[in-house]
Amino acid sequence: MPSEKVLEKKKVQVAELSAQLKEANVGVLVSYSGITVERDTKLRKQLREAGCTYKVVKNSVLSRAFKEVGIDGLDDSFKGTTAIAIAKDDYVSAPKILTECAKDLETFSVKAGFIDGSVVDEASIVALAKLPSKEVLVAQALYGLNAPIQGFANVLNGTIRGLAIALNAIAEQKESA
Known part of the structure; x- marks a missing residue:
């Protein structure tokens, strides 16, 4: 014992x-x-x-x-x-x-x-x-959350850019006329 x-x-x-x-x-x-x-x-x-x-x-x-x-x-x-x-x-x-x-x-x-x-x-x-490690998983989650917002911002930016191009074309057309 x-x-x-x-x-x-x-x-x-x-x-x-x-x-x-x-x-x-x-x-x-x-x-x-x-x-x-x-x-x-x-x-x-x-x-x-x-x-x-x-x-x-x-x-x-x-x-x-x-x-x-x-x-x-x-x-x-x-x-x-x-x-x-x-x-x-x-x-x-x-x-x-x-x-x-x-x-x-x-x-x-x-x-x-x-x-x-x-x-x-x-x-x-x-x-x-x-x-993957915790840091990689957090980064992947943040990317997943950020991607839709970034896509939406790109769409809005494209719309504004298109509007600016159209307005510029109209201004040039009026100047030449």
């Missing part, structure tokens, strides 16, 4: 992880076996720059933290080596970085994840990774 000191340490780990999970928009569970230290360092740097938290955590601690938060259905993912990437602000960055890493390495794979507290499978994480 584990000592009180070890149990207390695990309780603190579960509490810290639970607090991070409550604040997170998206989380991705990965199997990280076979990744080199160099590649892992590069991966951690990419995730940190994107504003994500990446941790290697014991499966028992992960399981208890998810139960404490109320996210159920990930029990099958808590087998083998498990790491978790958590993002508070951006839904796309962590899935995008981790699926790119999984493409490069055979032994590294996405297991599952959650989006706003709902459990999703690997296919959903991969689909989420294919979405």
Whole structure:
């Protein structure tokens, strides 16, 4: 039986992880076996720059933290080596970085994840990774809103230009007559 000191340490780990999970928009569970230290360092740097938290955590601690938060259905993912990437602000960055890493390495794979507290499978994480970033989506939405207004302005400008040309032609015709 584990000592009180070890149990207390695990309780603190579960509490810290639970607090991070409550604040997170998206989380991705990965199997990280076979990744080199160099590649892992590069991966951690990419995730940190994107504003994500990446941790290697014991499966028992992960399981208890998810139960404490109320996210159920990930029990099958808590087998083998498990790491978790958590993002508070951006839904796309962590899935995008981790699926790119999984493409490069055979032994590294996405297991599952959650989006706003709902459990999703690997296919959903991969689909989420294919979405453009938030900035691109905002730009596309603004372009969609701006296009009809710009078209209307062009039509009005064309009408005014046509009127000016017609008035100029009439003025020239009267001058020559």
